[in-house]
Amino acid sequence: MAIIWMNETVGYDPGPVNLGVVRLDRDRVLIVDAGLDKGRAGKLVRLLTAEGLRPYGVLLTHHHADHTGGTKRLLSAGAEFVAASPIEASLIRQPILQPYCLSGGAAPLPELTIKFLLPPAAPVDVLLEAGPWQVPGASSAEELQIVDLPGHTPGQIGLRVGDILFCGDAMFPAETWRKYGLTxxxxxxxxxxxxxxxxxxxxxxxxxxxxxxxxxxIPTQLIELNRTSIEALVAAVETELATAYSTTGDMSLEEAVQGVCRRLEVEPIDISEHYLHRATVQAVLTHLCRMNRARAHLRGARLGWCPVR
Ligand SMILES: [Zn+2]
Structure with missing residues (x-):
């Protein structure tokens, strides 16, 4: 495999996570996302070397391990800085916070400290805000623009280079939605x-x-696929709530997770995946509460969820 160039400036190394490459000058490139581990990042370094290029800096779209785990490998290959948004930077610098978040603030189970959920800590030297971005010590032929893309994570950003946008996990392809359902x-x-x-x-x-x-x-097709898929997820949770309301009156978060998984024909492969499903269903419940379509209430020590009628 080689780097796939979209134009003279922008390319990417396809893989389980695509790693972006932005040519800054004759031999220096900005890397967008670092991959899961040093093996993945090392593959990119070899491809760059073969083309007479070297990493100058790394932009991380968000804190997830499959996007940040290879950062140190890129630094050891000569990258001089790592850039991320302020919120994501906190989680990249202190990655143990990631499994703590997933565990609802409690010390995480070992299943939540696997390499997919707990990347090695990486330094972040440059904090990015939305707007035009001048890469320190370099000038790209194309204007670079940081774009806020929150939702998948709270501080996710994208990088626009001319008419190409690196957008991290703001959207997923159809295969991911088919495979995971509860993305x-x-x-x-x-x-x-x-x-x-x-x-x-x-x-x-x-x-x-x-x-x-x-x-x-044709980004509009992918945007529409993701909108429809998120709406289907919201509808699945809402249907579960309505069913519970007409039978037992409410449902717990765990029951909602079970019901939605059954409805979407998704089965978690392990405890780690269960926690990801749980967080996603909680995100839908919060969304429904904000729109006044669901509410949480306490019955004794039990937290129940039901539709607003
Ligand atoms: Zn992600």
Whole structure:
């Protein structure tokens, strides 16, 4: 495999997570996301070397291990800085917070400290805000723009280079939705608003490069697929709540997770995946509460969820 170039400046190394490459000058490139581990990042370094290129800096779209685990390998190959949004930077610098979050604030089970959920700590030197970005010590031929893409994680960002947008996990390909059904998003309202803003940008884009799957030459189709899939997830939770309301009156979070998995014909392969499903269903419940379509109430020590009638 080699780096796939979309134009003279922008390319990517396809893999389980696509790693972006932005040419800054004759031999220096900015890397977008670092991959799961040093093996994945090392493969990119070899591809770059074969083309006479070297990593100058790393932009991390969000804190997840499959996007950040290879950061140190890129630093050891000469990258001089790591850039991320302020929220994501906190979780990248202190990755143990990631399994703590997934565990609802409690010390995590060993199943939540596997390499997919707990990357090695990485330094973040540059904090990024939305807007034009001048890479320190370099000047790209194309204007670089940081784009806020919250929802999958609270501080996810994308990088726009001319008419190409690296958009991390703001959208997933059809295979991911088919395979996982309960695809992880931390905030459904933000995720949908991010899809709206991508819709607004799409006329000016030749392609989006997502973290997973192939680049989308017609981003509007991928945006629509993700909107429909998130809405289907919200509808599945709402249907479960309505069913519970007419039988037992309410349901616990665990019951909601079980019901939604049954409805979507998804079975978690292990405890780690259960926790991801749990967080996603909780994100939908929070979303429904914010829209006044669901509410939480306490019955003694039991927290129950039901629709607003
Ligand atoms: Zn992710």
């Amino acid at each position: 992880y998003f931390a905030d459904m309202g933000q995720a949908l608003a991010t899809l709206d803003s991508l819709d607004g940008l799409s006329a000016a884009l030749a392609a989006t490069i997502t973290g997973h799957g192939e680049p989308a030459r």
